[in-house]
Amino acid sequence: MLITPVLIIGITVISVLYGTKEISIETIWQALFDFDERNADHQIIRTSRIPRAIAVLFVGAFLAVAGAIMQGITRNYLASPSLMGVNDGSAFVITVAIVFVPGLANYQMILLSIIGSALGAGLVFGFGAAIKNGLSPVRLAIIGTVIGTFLSSVASAIAMYFQVSQTVAAWYNTKIHIVNTDMLLLSIPFGLVGMLIALFCARAITVTSLGDDIAVGLGQKTKLIRYLSMIAVVLLTGTAVALVGKIAFVGLVIPHIVRFLVGVDYRSIIPCSILVGAFFLSLCDLVSRFINYPFETPIGVVTAFVGIPFFLYLIRSRGGDRHA
Template sequence: MGFKEEGQINFIFIFTIACLLMVIIFLLSIILGSAEINIQTIINAIFNYDSTDMNHNIIVDIRIPRDIGALLVGMALAVSGAGIQSVTRNSLADPGLIGLNSGAALALALTYAFLPTVSFSMLIFTSFLGAMIGGTMVIMIGRSRRDGFNPIRLILAGAAVSALLSALSQAIALYFRLNQSITFWSSGGVSGTTWEQLYIGFPVVIIVIVMFILISRQLSILNLGESVAKGLGQNVKLIQVFTMLLSMMLAGIAVAIVGQVAFVGLMIPHIARFLVGTDYKKVIPLTVVLGGSLVVAADTVARLMGEAPVSAIISFIGVPYFLYLIKKGGQTI
């Protein structure tokens, strides 16, 4: 058996285990909560819904959309991080660390201030625009003509721009008395996820992820370096711009649903590359599954802790990991 066949078998095995783990975590997240509901009631709520049964309403109207929302956000942030890391060739990059999340949050604050009754589809669009503005500012500051994307410069630029945009968001919230709405988004939480949001956000996220899978070969080549990619006939600028736009779209949707959550897009691509290598045909699908599992698990823990912020739960793991990567010089584990 050749190395290629053996690697494919290993990927199928790892991907299958990851999918099973995601299903188990998702089912546990539906079962666990402040209200103790047995499995039989959950099954009845799904297949024989009774609107007069309070437990059925909790399952169908609160827990299931919340868990699907967490799954969706995890997938979006993880794939967005993988795309950004490929384009910038910076393993320390993350949507929350290069201004995408803070830019989207600022756009949401402006939208709530001037268009408080706007539809969720418009929130997604404005979040995308905000993420694009924040990410473009960081990239313009962090990129050098001589050596491209310097990891430390990019992170410092991201910290500065994120602080600026977050301060503007808070100022708008104070002036227009939006503290409650902005606090919810800044802390990160999927407790308010509705079916209407999922009907709009779910197909968009799936379509963008499929686009990432379609360009995964180009991302693998780009990961080798711009000069190598150009030598192999790739339109590097087009791939970079298209990938960043897709990443910004995913980050914008995630912020519109859950708020500012960092480190998912940092950690998950690293773990995926450690498990299956640097071929993005394998990295992207595994990133999707692992990202969804992480956020669902974090939301379940947050729920059991009395609705603690999801971002705090993830940061508890993400901050030490980020410091570890800095110590290693940004190299994958």
């Protein structure tokens, strides 16, 4: 894990240096330290590549931590923002806002996205609790997929009817290539608050992951911890979706990799998920640029190449076991 920060720095530098348009290192240096707003290459570096490189770092970290928290507090190895309707809830509310309340400020879009995250999570876990064995990993994943598909379908129908499909598509297919710098600066504080809550709850999440009986026996207020943890999840996921749109599987894959590397203590899992999630999504972003050069492949395709086999492996190897 000690080498991860070095890898993050390296891949961030590569992300700024290379893209679909060739720009010399000298020009990049000038864009950083002697910016000329009339120079198109300088504009690309300042308004596209640098914001994009920073955005994927934060979004990767946010989604990885959100997935780690969900797996810990639910003791469900399949829990993640993309499978549990959290991403879809955010995108759904954003779609409704674009149609019925156009022209919202960036901070309002972030707040609505966070509300949407809470809506999606509430629907999935609400239905899961109402159905017999609905909180088991596979059943909860199925419920999450059904509700997520339903929300996406309704959003698509609304977007088509009101002829805003192209605008809405950016949130469903990711808009990482057009990161809004103002949105990025506004998003980071919301995400950092979610990170701080996650770090504050880390020890309690470790105890919760051992089971409710053990947690209560140790004097832990399990309901309070779950509420705080879900606040962190909706802040992190809502912020990520508002910034770049839906990206799947980061929150599923990274916590398992980190747990394998550092063990089951969330005081280690959460900080390490920040680093590994940031590196993973930055690597996926870099691959997405060059896998079909000079055309860009959606980053969701790259994460799916990793995430889908991993998802199937988890189901095959762990079956209906609920323990994270």
